[in-house]
Amino acid sequence: MIDTHSHLDGPEFNDDLDEVILRAKNAGVERIFVPAICRKELSHLLRVCNAYPQYLHPMIGLHPENIMDEDYHVALDLLEERLEESLNPTPSPGTPTYIAIGEVGLDFYWDDTHKAEQMEVFEKQIGWAIKYNLPLMIHSRNAHAELMTLMEKYRDKQLSGVFHCFTGTEEEAQELLSFPNFCLGIGGVLTFKKSKLPEVISKAVPLERIVLETDSPYMAPTPHRGKRNESAYLIEVGKKLAEVFNTTFEAVDKKTTQNALKIFRNVQKE
Numbered sequence: 001m002i003d004t005h006s007h008l009d010g011p012e013f014n015d016d017l018d019e020v021i022l023r024a025k026n027a028g029v030e031r032i033f034v035p036a037i038c039r040k041e042l043s044h045l046l047r048v049c050n051a052y053p054q055y056l057h058p059m060i061g062l063h064p065e066n067i068m069d070e071d072y073h074v075a076l077d078l079l080e081e082r083l084e085e086s087l088n089p090t091p092s093p094g095t096p097t098y099i100a101i102g103e104v105g106l107d108f109y110w111d112d113t114h115k116a117e118q119m120e121v122f123e124k125q126i127g128w129a130i131k132y133n134l135p136l137m138i139h140s141r142n143a144h145a146e147l148m149t150l151m152e153k154y155r156d157k158q159l160s161g162v163f164h165c166f167t168g169t170e171e172e173a174q175e176l177l178s179f180p181n182f183c184l185g186i187g188g189v190l191t192f193k194k195s196k197l198p199e200v201i202s203k204a205v206p207l208e209r210i211v212l213e214t215d216s217p218y219m220a221p222t223p224h225r226g227k228r229n230e231s232a233y234l235i236e237v238g239k240k241l242a243e244v245f246n247t248t249f250e251a252v253d254k255k256t257t258q259n260a261l262k263i264f265r266n267v268q269k270e
Contacts (some may be wrong), residue, residue: 001027001028001029001030001212001234001235001238001253001256001257002029002030002031002032002033002211002212002256002257002260002261003024003029003031003032003033003212003213003214003216003231003234004033004137004162004185004211004212004213004260004264005033005035005103005137005162005164005165005185005187005213005214005215006032006033006034006213006214006215006216006230006231007034007035007037007215007216007217007218008020008021008032008034008048008056008216008231009034009041009044009045009048009049010216010217012216012217012228013216013217013230017048017051020230020231020232021052021055021056021231023230023231023232024230024231024232024234025055026232027231027232027233027234027235028235028253029231029232029234029235030257031054031055031056031057031267032055032056032057032231033056033057033059033099033100033137033260033264033267034048034049034056034057034058034059035059035061035063035100035102035103035137035164036058036059036060036061036062036063036102036103037061037062037063037065037066037103038062038063038066038069038070038075039062039070039075039078039079040069040070042060042079042082045058046058046096049096050094050096057097057099057264057266057267058096058097058098058099059098059099059100059101059102059103059137060079060082060083060086060098060100060101060102061079061100061101061102061103061104061125061137062075062076062079062104062121062125063103063104063105063107063139064104064105064106064107064118064121064122064139065107067114067117067118067121068114068117072117072121076121076124076125080128083098083128083132086098087132097266098134098266099134099135099264099266099267100134100135100136100137100161100162100264100266101125101126101128101129101132101134101135101136101137101161102135102136102137102138102139102161102162102164103137103138103139103164104121104122104125104126104136104137104138104139105122105138105139105140105143105147105164106118106119106122106139106140106141106143106146106147106150107139107140107141107142107143108141108142108143108146109141109142115146119146119150122150123150126150126154126159129159129160129161130154130157130159134266135159135160135161135162135181135263135264135265136159136160136161136162137161137162137164138161138162138163138164139164139165140163140164141165144168144172144175148175151179155179158181159179159181159182160181160182160263161181161182161263162182162183162184162185162211162213162263163176163182163183163184163185164185164213164215165185165187165189165213165215165219166184166185166186166197167189167195167197168200169200170200170203170204173200173201173204173205174204177204177205177209181263182209182263183209183210183211183259183260183263184205184209184210184211185211185212185213186201186210186211186212186213186237186241187212187213187214187215187219187221187237188214188215188219188220188221188222188225188229188233188236188237189219190221190237190240190241190244191221191222191225191236191237191240192221192222192225193222198240198243198244201241201244202244202245207241207245207247207251207252207255207256208255208259209259210241210255210256210259211256211259211260211263212234212237212238212241212256212260213234213237214229214230214231214233214234214237215229216228216229216230216231216233217229217230220233221233221236221237221240222236223236224236235249238252238253238256241256
């Protein structure tokens with residue numbers, strides 16, 4: 001299994017990250033992808049990933065909820081500088097390999113006061129994905145229509161990536177999957193008792209278009225709901241997907257891993 005989205009650089013894991021990693025490995029998690037959320041925390045994210053080389057893989061980006069924490073124009077310029085340094089043909093020792101532009105996107109859940117700014121920042125980072133040939137890890141909450149409007153502008157650019165934490169309708173799934181090089185990130189919500197996601201997936205989302213994720217430390221799956229989420233719990237999502245598709249856990253594990261490695265090409269180059 002690959003956990004394609006886990007915030008293991010967060011303060012929730014400061015005291016026991018070694019144990020968290022060990023539990024993930026024992027549960028069958030082969031790799032964990034760690035999204036960035038802002039410029040100020042990037043150095044810490046890299047230190048965490050460097051402590052577990054070839055197992056934790058960093059992304060780079062500015063999360064929509066963090067764009068007003070500082071001058072986002074400056075933050076974007078500095079992040080792009082870091083990205084360009086990493087892509088130098090002869091990078092300096094210790095230079096990271098960023099596997100994606102993420103976590104980026106749109107979030108109008110709490111308010112849409114800065115909708116224009118969010119869309120500007122997201123579009124700038126879509127440009128990075130095109131320029132540097134990297135996949136996108138896309139966050140979208142209460143913003144599906146705006147997301148589709150922006151994505152449609154770049155339909156002919158062969159973008160790839162993951163629509164993270166999908167919990168939408170059949171119609172929304174079909175619209176997202178009309179972008180052929182994207183998968184849907186499926187996590188703990190799939191296991192919730194009242195979740196409609198199993199029905200949506202069974203009707204509108206083939207296994208070939210799914211990657212697994214935890215979004216740790218958030219949204220722990222049943223039977224761990226209400227606790228801090230961690231990558232070891234990814235197995236619960238895989239088991240539930242096997243039920244949805246009436247197949248084996250091993251088949252889900254194999255296919256979702258293949259899907260993730262197809263999208264995140266830089267992982268295979270390391």
